[in-house]
Amino acid sequence: MIPAMPATVTRSRQASAAALRLGRVAAMGTVAALILIAGVWASWGTAQHVMLTKGREHGTVTVVRCGEGACSGRYTPVSPGSTPRGRVVITQTVTVRRGGTYAVIVKPGTDEVVRSGPAGVLYAWVPLGGALLLASVVVGGGLRRTRVAWALAGTGLALLTAAFVAL
Numbered sequence: 001m002i003p004a005m006p007a008t009v010t011r012s013r014q015a016s017a018a019a020l021r022l023g024r025v026a027a028m029g030t031v032a033a034l035i036l037i038a039g040v041w042a043s044w045g046t047a048q049h050v051m052l053t054k055g056r057e058h059g060t061v062t063v064v065r066c067g068e069g070a071c072s073g074r075y076t077p078v079s080p081g082s083t084p085r086g087r088v089v090i091t092q093t094v095t096v097r098r099g100g101t102y103a104v105i106v107k108p109g110t111d112e113v114v115r116s117g118p119a120g121v122l123y124a125w126v127p128l129g130g131a132l133l134l135a136s137v138v139v140g141g142g143l144r145r146t147r148v149a150w151a152l153a154g155t156g157l158a159l160l161t162a163a164f165v166a167l
Contacts, residue, residue, distance in 0.1 A: 028142030032135045039131020047124035049105050049114050057082035057106040061090055061113055066098050075106070075113065082106070088113045093123065095167040122163035129163065132156030 049056065058079035063071045071092045075085040088111045090096060090104065104113035105120070114120055133156040140149030 025143060028138055031142065032138040035131050035135040035138065036128075039128040039135075042127035042131075043125045046114050047121065049107050050116055050120040050124050053105060053116070056108065058116065059084075059104060059106070059113075060101050061088055061104045062101045063090070063096060063098050066092055066096070071096050071098070075104070078103075085111060087111065090114070093167060095119075119163075119166040122159070122166045125159060126163050129156045129159035132159065 056079075057077060059075050059077040059082055061073045061075050063073040065072050069092055070089050072087050072089050075088040077084055085106075088104075088106065090102070090113050096102065103116045103120075105116045106113050115123055132152050136149045136153035136156065139145050139152060143149075
């Protein structure tokens with residue numbers, strides 16, 4: 001026959017288990033929050049130019065040359081006050097091809113352009129879509145919040161799919 005444990009030992013184990021649970025939730029919550037903040041931060045560098053368009057130069061670029069990760073071409077202005085440029089640089093994606101013409105917005109103070117319109121907005125937020133997918137694993141596994149994890153994963157997948165279809 002095994003003797004019963006004293007009440008103080010049981011309370012101590014319960015307190016330890018509660019402290020471990022709280023530590024796990026705090027640590028995984030911090031990791032998930034950092035992943036999402038990093039996704040927004042990575043996306044905002046491009047998204048701010050595409051979403052906050054007032055006062056920015058709008059135009060089109062006709063791609064002439066493509067290299068490693070970037071293409072360049074001639075910029076034709078559409079908005080008043082915008083100046084034509086002989087050469088601007090656009091990030092090479094799957095859809096940016098030599099000879100193509102794309103609606104773009106010029107990043108202020110540079111000769112770099114980003115896609116505009118719905119395709120540009122969705123492409124700008126692709127890093128957030130990846131962060132949502134990664135955070136869903138942390139939330140589901142570390143925090144054991146499966147419904148929230150599925151919501152995060154579904155949102156991330158929807159964003160990535162919409163960007164793929166729009167581009």
